[in-house]
Amino acid sequence: MWALRRAPFPLRNQRYSVRGSCVKLITTSCAEDEVGFAESPQVAYCGRFLFLKKFYHSGHTSAKFTVSRRELSSQADASSTKDEDDLEDGFSELETPDADDGGENVLIHDTNLPDESEDVKEPQNELELSDTENDDSTEKKSHPGRAESELFKEIIKAPPTSVSLVLDKWIEEGKELSRQEISLAMLNLRKRKMYGRALQLSEWLESNKQYEFVERDYASQLDLIAKFRGIQKAESYIESIPESFRGEIIYRTLLANSISQNNLKKSEDIFNKMKELEFPLSQFVCNQLLLLYKRNDKKKIADVLLLMESENIKPSPFTYRLLIDAKGQSNDIPGMEQIVESMKAEGIEPDIGTKAVLVRHYISAGLEEKAETVLKEMEGENLKNNRWVCQSLLPLYANLGKADEVGRIWKICESNPRIEECLAAIEAWGKLKKIDEAEAVFEMISKKRKLSSKNCSVLLKVYANHKMVTKGKDLIKRMADSGCRIGPLTWDALVKLLIEAGEVEKADSILQKAVQQSQVKPLFPTYIAILEQYAKNGDIHNSEKIFYRLKQVGHTSRARQYQALMQAYVNAKKPAYGMRDRLKSDKIFPNRSLANLLVQVDGFRKNPVSDLLD
Template sequence: MLLRRLRPSLAAVRYFSTEAARTADLASSEATVTRTGGRDTLGRRLLSLAYAKRSAVVAIHKWKEEGHAVRKYELNRIVRELRKLKRYKHALEICEWMTSQEDVQLLPGDYAVHLDLIAKVRGLTSAEKFFEDLPDKMKGQPTCTSLLHTYVQHKESSKAEDLMEEMSERGFLKYPLPYNHMLSLYISNGQLKKVPEVIRELKKNTSPDVVTYNLWLTMCASQNDVEAAEKIFLELKKAKIEPDWVTYSTLTSMYVKSSLNEKASSTLKEMEKRASRKVRVAYSSLVSLHTNLGNKDEVYRLWKKMKAIFRKMNDAEYTCMISSLVKLKEFEEAEKLYTEWESVSGTGDCRVPNLLLASYINKNQMEMAEDFYNRMRQRGINPSYTTWELLTWGYLKQKKIEKVLDCFKKAVGSVKKWNPDDRMVREVFKFLEEHGNIEGAEQLLVTLRKAGHVNTEVYNMLLRTYAKAGKMPLIVAERMKKDKVQFNEETQDLLKLTCKMLVSEVSSCLS
């Protein structure tokens, strides 16, 4: 099913949707401004700098020129809000301004935040340089942990391990956060054998927290080891640590996957008890998990509950609900909900319509898919790589090769760097070969060359198309040499075969 190809974009919705969290935080910030009665504050001015090119420092200077005081605690609060909203550039500008003020007393925790922002805005190398240049008294537990977090985010296992050793020598591993960072790193890298050792070391120096147990459960989930997960959950309860919604979400996912529906229903009830306005994203996870259990009524109930709790649904929540309705084969309701999203959202996020586009293509309703695509464009929604990818597959099923090649070309051209979809390339070439369509094969080669994806297999597929058409391609060896592509045994056999055929003029005019 083509909808499965959308899973990477939906994974965050189903579990820890950062987009949902971001929008919830934005709503929270708006509520804060409203509660102040709309009065002019430095926080309001800085949070209103919607465009990255606008300067936070200029806004602070103007505030001071107007005779207002600038307090450190207020700036720290604003930085926290900006980080929640992923407005890292403006948050960094505020931190840098504070660093330049002699009357602002900065603590290691302030520099830890500063380091994290540098990593996000300017990259790892700049963050390392910032850490090296810090005074020794500021290279304490907070800044070391911040640098460790940066290494984990960049999947720098070796550097993270070296830093952990140094932190151990300096007595900085007396709380679980650094260990949790390492657990996160090893789980994301698939280095699961290292997880038990990290947990043993953690228990020697401190006590696990709920995040530790959640990460441990995540490892069990990746191995689908229900028995181990239940033992870990019992240990968590014995340690008198209160499980959170993530704990129960992870357990439920495992139970659903293992068809342990009774247990899944039980953990879902516990999970819902822990969902609240503060952890808004938990509701999207609940919707997805009930969908996986086929609990249609529960999905509708939760959506109604969410609408009663929150002023406005965000894109991630609409994405989650539409995806669930499609999965439950509630297509009419999914279409109605999409129409509602069109009327209330001004983001133009194409990930939402892509769900319905995929649904139409999955059901071989290509006419409806085309009409829906036109509707997207009329609404000012710009197609993404996924949009073009879906249309490519749809037209391929219909054997409309000109449209296949056009959509494939647009898909590749819609991204700065294309991650080659070898299956799609093979399927398109297979169709071209079956029909001896050498013009189409040459067009496809040109698209792949522009994307930096020509290799021996691609040229062999091209040569097989020529062989099927009974034609000899021109200057293939020279073109392969120019593209720095190696011959293999199949290439040699195909060249021998096609050299006995009639010369084709196609390759000379397309290459």
């Protein structure tokens, strides 16, 4: 079962004692690669003993990690040398906090962007929900949309803050408020990211005692609080939950939301709290931890795998996908392929989402033939019968530069296209620099549907990527004239459009006004785009201002923003006093890039001339 550990995820401690098995690590000299992954090891088995003859050996202090006690800590050097593309890693969406699927239904990342809503305050940051890192979202065939409840229709017709009035009126009119009606309304609100209204609904139900809350109801409300008001408020809410209902579902809901916000320290604290409460370790929690470390500290992936082995927790398809993606991000294609073989040896065939991950990494590594082979596997023998795969194939063929293949796939969809296929086609044609084709697909949507920020944002991104400022501004004006709600996705595209036009100050001003008017949190990459431009210009004052705003709106501090800030000091040729203390206070452990920048901005650094003067 654990053949997947033949793929060399580094183990930083010299020895682990895990139940009846023993893992001995024989230290050898092994060149460290960029993210701390070693060459593929030679593996020898002796009963339940596994010997890794080549592995990553770090000179850093080992992490405070005890497998038998199920504790995690980041007090060691949590280095991760590559900042992943922020829109490529999916933030978790906890539709069902009690899902017992190993986490597959929680984490994804692609082009399915949410419609913007005026009352969405949920942190739609760089790891937003999307459709290629989730379990089977891209593989499931399309199904008829779920029915919309009458209560839901009444809620969305009312002003954003008037949900309680709608519910009071509903009761006054003698209408039944059944669990089924509530569940359907909640489902539709969540589906549209209307977390503020969903939270008002949940809080009204709790305060009016319409029905007795059970653990799942408390977990659902906790999830909404975490999304709408933040993790700290969610933690405070737990104290108000009756102790008999503070079970595993409550804490893993909090854990998933903390990980969705990429809060490493808080996530580890929550995990350790779950251990103290003696909750059983689940596939779901392990997959969440793997996602956390894939983003932040790949060296700890092996720790989680050892923990899973010690607790006899089998890897799920999503576990394998996370490991495959981690190896691909490290440019370790042989290691990635080893994990695929291990997956198949366990009788688990890679699904469409996993194959899409493989294709992306093959393309990044320049292995186009291998990428095309997997793409053909995804298509199957009859693509018309596998129509649901088209939305994944379109951008992948575009990444390969295969305009003919994109045209062929789109032709299958064109006569009766689904909205997801249209958005994928716009993205694909944009990547291929075929703007006319992208615009034609957009106009096709516009004739059949009312303009929405979700649809417009995909085309805006195309314009921004190709520095088509005039067209981008025209589209935004068209959105305003048609009454589109302008939110974080549109702001992101507009800011990047203005930056490409050399108008960073205007982009900064527009974003600040948007925040003041709507009280909605902009995306993390939106601020980073402005911060990096100011840094490029050596503008320390404005760089610090944007750095402060990131914290002010509630985005968790991370290495990328510090890297941009320090680059501003480097470009301005000015020292940055106290930077090490700032990193320490935010619990940011310098990776290789940050360490190099710290040396450059150190105001007390000595050089040969200063030594002579001393």
